[in-house]
Amino acid sequence: xxxxxxxxxxxxxxxxxxxxxxxxxxxxxxxxxxxxxxxxxxxxxxxxxxxxxxxxxxxxxxxxxxxxxxxxxxxxxxxxxxxxxxxxxxxxxxxxxxxxxxxxxxxxxxxxxxxxxxxxxxxxxxxxxxxxxxxxxxxxxxxxxxxxxxxxxxxxxxxxxxxxxxxxxxxxxxxxxxxxxxxxxxxxxxxxxxxxxxxxxxxxxxxxxxxxxxxxxxxxxxxxxxxxxxxxxxxxxxxxxxxxxxxxxxxxxxxxx
Numbered sequence: 001x002x003x004x005x006x007x008x009x010x011x012x013x014x015x016x017x018x019x020x021x022x023x024x025x026x027x028x029x030x031x032x033x034x035x036x037x038x039x040x041x042x043x044x045x046x047x048x049x050x051x052x053x054x055x056x057x058x059x060x061x062x063x064x065x066x067x068x069x070x071x072x073x074x075x076x077x078x079x080x081x082x083x084x085x086x087x088x089x090x091x092x093x094x095x096x097x098x099x100x101x102x103x104x105x106x107x108x109x110x111x112x113x114x115x116x117x118x119x120x121x122x123x124x125x126x127x128x129x130x131x132x133x134x135x136x137x138x139x140x141x142x143x144x145x146x147x148x149x150x151x152x153x154x155x156x157x158x159x160x161x162x163x164x165x166x167x168x169x170x171x172x173x174x175x176x177x178x179x180x181x182x183x184x185x186x187x188x189x190x191x192x193x194x195x196x197x198x199x200x201x202x203x204x205x206x207x208x209x210x211x212x213x214x215x216x217x218x219x220x221x222x223x224x225x226x227x228x229x230x231x232x233x234x235x236x237x238x239x240x241x242x243x244x245x246x247x248x249x250x251x252x253x254x255x256x257x
Contacts (some may be wrong), residue, residue, distance in 0.1 A: 012218070012252050013055035015085055016207075017229025021045040022059075022067035029104035033069050042072050045241050047082040049232075052245025056104070060225050061097060073101055085102075085129060085227065087154055090127065090134055099141050106138050107146040107168055107227075120205070121150035121170040124158035132162045139163075146204060151185075151192035152241050160199035167196050168204040168227060171217060175208025182216070189220050197222035211235065226252070 016196050022033075029038040046057050057076060061068045077084050083104040088094040090113035098106050108131065110122050124131055124147055133143045146166035149155045151173070159167050169192055174185040191203070196203045206227035209217055217226065228248060235244035 004101050012223055013225040014053070014245070014249055014252060015056040015058045015206075015225055015227040016049040016052075016054040016232055017058040017060070017087075017227055018042055018045045018049065018233070019020060019058075019060050019067045020230055020233040021241075022069070022072060026067055026074060029226065034071055041132075042068070043075050045236075046076050046082070048236075048241035049084040049245050050080060050082050053249040054082060054245050055225070056083040056085050057231050058085040058087060058107075058229065062092070062108070063089055063091065063093065070101075073103075074099075075167075077101055077103065085146075090122070090131055095134055095137060098138060098143060101145060102141065105146060105166075107148050108164075109148040110132065120172070121152070121155060122148050124149060124162065128158055134163045139165075141243070148206075149192075153192065153195050154250060156192055156195045156199065156201075159196070159200060164201070166202040166204055166224075168195060168206050169196075169220075170207050171205050171209055172207040174212055174216065175197045175210070177196075183186040186219070189212055193220050193222045211248065218252065 009058045059068045083106040086105045087109050138145050144204040145164040146168050147164050148158045148168045177185045193203045202224045203222045204225040209228045210231035232244045
């Protein structure tokens, strides 16, 4: 059997990324996101995700503010009793916002103005000194830090060198793989997860995970949390956010603890 599970799996956590609820709101209310009439409401979406069994919420306040706004992050932090994971670029502006927001977790990600969504992992090797400084600054404020990285062993080693507590493996390569490249992408992810675990890092995963490829994702060893956004928000258009989150949690629960 391909990708046979040969390890003891701990219960996986689900972080629900609600960025694209804000994307939909911005389509109509880009100039007035704080209006009481602005919908859909990202705070309501967060409460619905909580009701569906989300273990945490993830949001990304980008430099271009294309979806989530700082005010959204502050409201979600104040009003929803779930751990908050802030995705952010490695910039002074975003470090300042994180220190103000005080999320439970930060995930450092690459950010390019013209990209539609995050297109790859952070180049930790190239930015090691700066990233290490940012990691230390956030950790000194009591914030746990993750690095969003491609399943590349050199990047995993560099991530460990920053002293971050976690990595989030970029699963976009697998989600976009053709039938003849799936095995290669799975091998890369498995090797990266094993290397991260061996280095003492908590191993999370995210990007492009959906209700179909979740079966492959869950054969990756040592995963602690999945961060899933677009597919859950898309499913929520049909069945509602609470049901969409619950369906994903049910799929995750099918695998041995």
